[in-house]
Amino acid sequence: MSSRIHHTELTRRDQIGIALGWAGLALLVVGLLGLVGNAAVLVTWVKIALGLGIVATGAYLSIRKNAAMAWLSGAKGGANATAFTLILLAILGLLNYVSGRHYKTWDLTKQRLYSLSPQTKEVVKNLKEEVQITGFYSLAGRGASEGYRANDLLRQYKDLSPKVKVEMIDPVANPGKATTKGFTGYGNVIWVECGGRKEQVYTVGEQEVSSAILKVTRPQKKKVYFLFGHGELDIEQYESNGLSDAKAVLEKLNYETSKLILQTVKEVPKDAAVVVIAGPKNGIPANEQAILAKYLENAGKLMLLIDPKTPVPTRLLQPYGIEVGNNVVFDPRLGDGRALVERFEPHNITKDLQIALFPLARSVSPAATPPAGVNVTSLAKTPDLAWADTKVDGPFKRDADDMGGPISLAVVATKEKVTSTPNQTNDTKESTRLVVVGNSSFASNAAFQAMNLSDAAFFLNAVNWLAEEEALVNIPPKTPERNTVTLLPNQARWIALTTILIIPVGVLLFGVGVWWRRR
Amino acid sequence: MKNAIIIMQRELRSYFTSTIAYTVAAFFLFICGYLFFSVLAATQEASLRYMLHNAAVTMLLIAPALTMRLVAEERRSGTIELLMTAPVTDTQVVIGKYLGSLVFFLSMLVLSLQYPIILMRLGSPEMGPMFTGFLGMFLLGAAFLAIGLVASSLTKNQIVAAIGAFAVMLLLWIVQWAAGPTATGWLPEVLRQLSVLGRFDNFVKGVVDTRDLVFFASLIGFCLFLSVRALAAVKAR
Structure with missing residues (x-):
């Protein structure tokens, strides 16, 4: 052939x-x-x-x-x-x-357990320098599962960008290699290095690794000042009404935090990226309001959280068309001045937020005719059935002079700064940014511990937006949902009988039957 | 294609009238049922993750048992001569026989849909990972059946075919152990890529990756090509 x-x-x-x-x-x-x-x-x-x-x-x-x-x-x-x-x-x-x-993956788990969040993708995609990530984990013995988790996570980073180099080193099995890297110890740590800077990560989690990447690639930290001295919530207070959690998370997101005491300075420090005034119980004196107003005029970024029954620093709000009502928002389903935000208005700050609960809130709304050049819109509103009660000490009853729902609880205002210097050809226009919320406790430690509400996320998103760091959004940790069933004894017996006995034996008997007939 | 389908039907008929096929199916369902129940009773978790992980091992035994007969038996009994003189090409024979074993395997998988149905009646399991888990099981089975078909085409002895197939599958199963999970360099990387277990893991977790799909498709395609080659070699002799 x-x-x-x-x-x-x-x-x-x-x-x-x-x-x-x-x-x-x-x-x-x-x-x-x-x-x-x-x-x-x-x-x-x-x-x-x-x-x-x-x-x-x-x-x-x-x-x-x-x-x-x-x-x-x-x-x-x-x-x-x-x-x-x-x-x-x-x-x-x-x-x-x-x-x-060149590949594509589909993560079909409900919580997207095996995908990195859009925030991380944004951070990694914008990398300009090479980032070296090294995991030191023992991959044998009792702690091995942690190492495999780290390995799985870091591989996802490696897949995102060629700028990310990932290496896993087992310091127990391969001590020589670990020492040449300058590592001594037993492991369970991830090193994130870039341009001579190094961050150590001790928890295997996307939030931790992504923050570390941000920290090593952006050496300068932006500073968030918290005004102090008028009964504001305190960033060093660990009680449920303190702000220590907010401080901790902001620092994890690569911010520096500090108290701002205006009695001692003539102006807001130059390095302030954002100034937060969190629920002052006493009035802010006129001279301090003047300092803050001047800061705002110079493209300042301010977040003001103002509770009912406390004096309003009008001087900071009027020029930006923001009206704070002298009232308490009342939701008949919740009682006692608690307000529920079921739907946020569309804005970069409110992206992906779901439900927030403001315990004791007042109305904060955009003025009907804001001053020229100011852009002011509502961020969050109550449902229709709530109202803003002007009798702030109760009893709460819907009266004729009460404003009906939906009540605006938070607004955002921006104003482009007019630069008079003609030689400045800046294409990134500087602008004043202002977020005002009619409640302060949504940023407190209590709110940061309430996992199912969007309160804390709302606060962090607002700070990020004010600081012009939209990429740094908080990434909530993912834990596999344990989807449990309760198995009653008779159900268990029935399942065991069907799956182990009836069906397999049935198939076997069918086979015997076939064999018998063929004989 | 028509010829391949005729051969597939012939294979299916012989599966459904053979005691061995029923025994294999019963064994598979027994092991899966036992795993399903014991995992469910121990974890009370509405998920097939652990069960599929363990059940996949049975594929190492089931695939050789289902495929060892395919060509080897025809070569031993001499009926291969009839097939060769019939107006069908080697490719049609191989595809037909492969599809026959695949459809039989699929019918076993259909019977094992009882587990998701039970979970759905007991609680609300996540559908995504269950779906991808079964997809992974199907692809793993499809790849192993293709390997079994090659082994069966190379010998007249069914036992040799089964053991040969088992050896190759086991090798692909454990090849990533040789590489270790973290070693770098081209050889560990290639070895990791060859591991069917790592690929199967992704599906069980709930992740569908085009890399895994391409890998399984390549493995199946290559095995079918080798089977055609083996059959042609028999004919040439």
């Missing part, structure tokens, strides 16, 4: 086909190699498509069915077939290599 194939004369058509085939194959290989090195560009894809097309044409011209089958089936002592097998293996290997570089 083989001799017959060999003596077949090659027609013109065959020769063209064979030539085209080789040329196309070469083009295809060049194209695929292009994919291997870098991200695919259009030219590479064109090469691949052209290569495939030419190979197909060549094959169509030259292959006669019988001859091809004989060639493939190795009539010539298997040499052709072996060669073809190797070529196929190489093509499949290359295909898998390329698919390893």
Whole structure:
């Protein structure tokens, strides 16, 4: 059989086909190699498509069915077939290599357990320098599962960007390698390094690793000042009405925090990225309001949280068209001046927020006609059935002079700063940013511990937006939901009986029946 | 294609009339049922994660048992001659036989849908990971059946076919242990890529990755090609 194939004369058509085939194959290989090195560009894809097309044409011209089958089936002592097998293996290997570089994954778990959050993707995508992440974990023995968790997590970072280099080192199995890295100890730590800076991460979590990446890639920290001295919530207070949790999370997000005491300074410090006034119980004196107003005029960023029954620093609010009502918001379902935000108004600050509960809130709404150049909108509103009661000490009853729902509870205002210096050709326009909320306890430790509400996230998002750091949003940790069932004893018996006995034995008996009939 | 389907039907008929196939199915369902119940009773968790993890091991035994007969038996009994003189190509024979074993395996999987149904009646399990878990089980089975088919095409002896297939599958199963989870360099990386267990893990967790799909497709395609080659070699002799 083989001799017959060999003596077949090659027609013109065959020769063209064979030539085209080789040329196309070469083009295809060049194209695929292009994919291997870098991200695919259009030219590479064109090469691949052209290569495939030419190979197909060549094959169509030259292959006669019988001859091809004989060639493939190795009539010539298997040499052709072996060669073809190797070529196929190489093509499949290359295909898998390329698919390893250009892939897509679908995470079908409800909580997206195996995907990094959009925030992390944003952070990693914008990396300019190379970041080296090294996990030191023992991968044998009792602590091994932690190491595997770290390995799984870090691989996801590596997959996001070629700028991220990931290495896992087992300091117990491979102490030499750990020492050359300068590591001593037993492990359970992740090092995140960039440009000589290093952060150590002790908890395997996306929030921790992403914050560490931010910290090493952005050496300067932005500073958040908390006004102090008028009965505000305190960032050093660990009780449920303190702000220590807010402080801790902000620092994790790469901010510096500090108290601001205006009695001792003439102006807001230059390094202030944001000033927070969290629920002052006493009035802010006129001279201090003047300092803050001046800060605001110079593209300042201020967050004011103001509870009912406390004096309003009008001087800071009037120029930005913000009206704080002298009232208590009352929701008949909750009573006692507690206000529930069931739907946030669309804004960068409120993205992905769900429900927030403001214990004791007053109305904060945009003025009907805000001053020129000011942009002011509501961020959060109560449902229709709530109202703003002007009798702030109760009893709460819907009266004619009470404002009906939906009541605005928070507003955001911006005003572009007018720069008079003509030589400043700044394309990033500076602007005043202001967030005012008619409640302060939504930022307290109590709120930070309430996992199912969006209060804390609302606070953090607002600070991030004020500081123009929208990328730094808080990433809540993910824990696999344990989806439990309660198994009653008779249910358990029934399940055991069906799954272990009835169905398998049923199949077996069916088989015996078939065998019996065939006999 | 029509010829391949005729051969597939022939294979299916022989599966559904063979005691061995029923025994294999019963064994599979017994092990899965036992795992399902004991995991459910121990964890009270509405998830198939642990059960699928453990049940996948049975594939190492089931795939050789289902495929060892496919070509080896025909070669031993001589019926292969009939197949070769019939107007069908080797490719059609291979595809037909492969599809036959795949459809039989699929019918076993359909019977094991009893576990998600039970979980759905007891509570509210997450559907995504259960779906991908079964998809992973199907792809793992499909790859192993293809390996079994190659082994069966290479020998006249069913036992040799089964053991050969088992050895290759076991190798692919444990190959990542040789690489370790973290070692760097091209060889550990390649070894990790070859591991079917790591790929299967992704599906069980609830993650579908195009890399895993491409891998399983390549493995199946290559095995089917080798089977065609093996059959052609028999014919040439």
